[in-house]
Each structure stands twice: as structure tokens, then as C-alpha cells.
Amino acid sequence: MGFETSDDAAIYKLNGKLALIQTVDFFPPIVDTPYLFGQIAAANAMSDVYAMGGRPVTAMNLVAFPCGTLGQDVLAEILRGGAEKIKEAGAVVVGGHSIEDKEPKYGLAVSGLVEIENLVTNAQAKVGDRLVLTKPLGMGILATALKGGEVDEGEIMPAIEMAATLNRTAAEVMTKIGVNACTDVTGFGLLGHLKILLDASGVGAQIKAEDVPVWPQAVSLAEIGLIPEGCYHNEEDLQNSVKLGSLEDSLKSVFFDPQTSGGLLISVSRQRSDELVNALKQAGLNTHAVIGEVVPQAGGVGVIEIV
Numbered sequence: 001m002g003f004e005t006s007d008d009a010a011i012y013k014l015n016g017k018l019a020l021i022q023t024v025d026f027f028p029p030i031v032d033t034p035y036l037f038g039q040i041a042a043a044n045a046m047s048d049v050y051a052m053g054g055r056p057v058t059a060m061n062l063v064a065f066p067c068g069t070l071g072q073d074v075l076a077e078i079l080r081g082g083a084e085k086i087k088e089a090g091a092v093v094v095g096g097h098s099i100e101d102k103e104p105k106y107g108l109a110v111s112g113l114v115e116i117e118n119l120v121t122n123a124q125a126k127v128g129d130r131l132v133l134t135k136p137l138g139m140g141i142l143a144t145a146l147k148g149g150e151v152d153e154g155e156i157m158p159a160i161e162m163a164a165t166l167n168r169t170a171a172e173v174m175t176k177i178g179v180n181a182c183t184d185v186t187g188f189g190l191l192g193h194l195k196i197l198l199d200a201s202g203v204g205a206q207i208k209a210e211d212v213p214v215w216p217q218a219v220s221l222a223e224i225g226l227i228p229e230g231c232y233h234n235e236e237d238l239q240n241s242v243k244l245g246s247l248e249d250s251l252k253s254v255f256f257d258p259q260t261s262g263g264l265l266i267s268v269s270r271q272r273s274d275e276l277v278n279a280l281k282q283a284g285l286n287t288h289a290v291i292g293e294v295v296p297q298a299g300g301v302g303v304i305e306i307v
């Protein structure tokens with residue numbers, strides 16, 4: 001893949017049938033429990049492989065850790081969480097690297113494989129496609145509230161568990177049905193990642209605000225002003241591309257909210273959209289929704305209209 005479409009991971013063609021996928025991601029804890037942090041960081045790091053229709057095969061641990069101030073048992077729990085997710089993904093840990101650092105950080109360098117006929121990029125969304133999102137939005141706001149002591153882990157456990165959920169099932173279903181384009185929703189938020197996909201595909205989109213799955217707690221927390229820095233950055237970057245209409249401020253923040261280990265954002269032909277939605281449901285995913293559709297570029301490159 002070239003750099004011009006800003007796709008999720010690097011693709012290296014191995015032969016006529018198979019390509020290697022490479023991606024890396026790591027970050028500081030977003031939850032309190034080390035084991036859950038390990039799970040989320042690993043699920044997040046492997047997500048770009050799934051977004052491209054592939055499967056992770058090997059993973060290397062990336063660790064920064066303050067050995068002097070935090071016990072080895074904390075690190076062991078982070079790595080246990082990560083290892084469980086890697087195993088669940090059907091991949092293996094083949095090594096890693098660690099450094100001493102004041103603030104802990106964890107993530108993975110991941111190699112995956114994809115059959116070239118199954119490769120899904122972010123650049124083939126077509127006018128008339130339906131846009132499907134597989135996980136609710138708001139994890140960035142929830143993690144910020146957790147850090148600030150506004151909520152405790154137990155209160156946001158469904159969102160934490162969702163962040164720890166692999167995008168594997170969604171990717172397998174997507175590959176089986178056949179879709180036009182996909183990306184995963186992470187740091188740039190729903191609208192930021194949608195914008196990249198639209199630019200790469202040369203189209204625009206219309207999003208139906210009421211159909212977008214969100215964590216209700218995130219909306220309430222945004223209402224009282226608990227909004228991460230990243231929301232403002234994302235909004236600023238997109239100010240010329242998004243027509244917000246009458247969207248209320250709290251929901252706006254959630255749409256720009258940086259996600260950690262967010263869901264897949266899939267562009268699927270109108271004809272196959274019902275099939276995709278039903279297959280996701282049958283596979284046990286209950287939080288996905290059709291959130292809008294791909295429209296011709298009217299007002300400029302990659303314009304998103306929210307209705």
C-alpha cells in the first residue's frame with residue numbers, strides 16, 4: 001500500500017496469493033487493572049490487521065515500565081492480559097523489548113497475513129454504500145473520567161470489556177460477506193477515521209446521528225464538560241469537512257472522541273448491508289449499527305454531513 005491513502009497497516013505482497021500485514025501500537029494505561037490494560041492494549045494493537053481483513057500470526061511485546069516504583073507483579077499481569085488476547089487471536093508471542101520508564105506503556109508489534117483476494121482497504125468505498133460501526137463510541141471520555149476519579153472501573157465495565165474485545169469476529173464476518181472498504185476507529189475518533197476513508201475513496205458521507213451507537217455514560221459525562229483534549233484536536237482538524245447540523249454538543253464530543261480499541265467502520269454495498277448486519281448479529285455482536293451512507297462528493301473532498 002502507498003502512503004497516500006493513510007491505510008491502517010503496511011502490506012507486503014509475499015506472492016500472488018498472500019500478503020504480510022505489519023502494524024505496531026502502544027500507550028500508557030487507560031484503566032486501573034493491569035490485566036485489563038494488557039487485554040485492551042493487545043486487542044488495540046491487533047485491530048489494524050483485522051481492519052484489513054487479515055489475521056494476526058505473531059506478536060512482540062513492547063514494554064516501558066518503572067521497575068523501581070511498580071512491582072514486577074503489575075507487569076506480569078499486564079503481560080498476562082496481553083498474552084491471553086494474543087492466544088485468543090490465534091497468534092503467538094515471539095519476543096519483545098522492554099525499557100525502564102517512569103510511566104508504564106504497553107503494546108505490540110504485530111505481523112499478520114491476508115489472502116490478497118480478501119484484502120480490505122480504506123480506499124474502495126462506493127456511493128450508495130452503507131456505513132456500519134461495530135462498537136459504541138465514548139471510550140476516550142470514559143477513560144478520562146476514570147483517570148479523574150469521576151467514575152470507577154466497575155461503573156464502566158461494559159465499555160472496558162468492549163475495548164478488550166477483539167475485532168476478530170467482525171473481520172471474519174466482513175471477509176465472508178465481502179465489503180468495499182474498512183478501517184478501525186481509534187485516535188482520530190469516528191469522524192476522523194471516516195474522513196480518512198472518504199478521502200482515500202474520493203467520496204463523501206451522510207451520518208444519521210441517532211443511529212450511531214454510543215455509551216450513554218459518555219454522553220452524560222460530556223454534558224458536564226468531561227471532554228478529553230483529543231476531542232478538541234480532532235474537531236479542529238475536521239472543522240472544514242464536517243457539517244454538524246443541529247447536533248448537540250455532548251454527542252458532538254462523542255463523535256470526535258479518540259477511541260482506544262474501537263470498532264470496525266465498514267463500507268458495504270447496499271445490496272449486502274442487510275446480510276452483513278444479520279451475520280454480525282448471528283456471530284454474537286449486538287452493538288453494531290448502520291450509521292449512514294456514502295454519498296457523492298458534493299461540497300468538496302471527503303465532506304461528512306450529520307443529519
Ligand code: CO
Pocket residue numbers: 008047048051183184185186
Ligand atoms: Co487503524
Ligand code: CO
Pocket residue numbers: 008023024025048
Ligand atoms: Co494503529
Ligand code: CO
Pocket residue numbers: 096097098
Ligand atoms: Co531487544
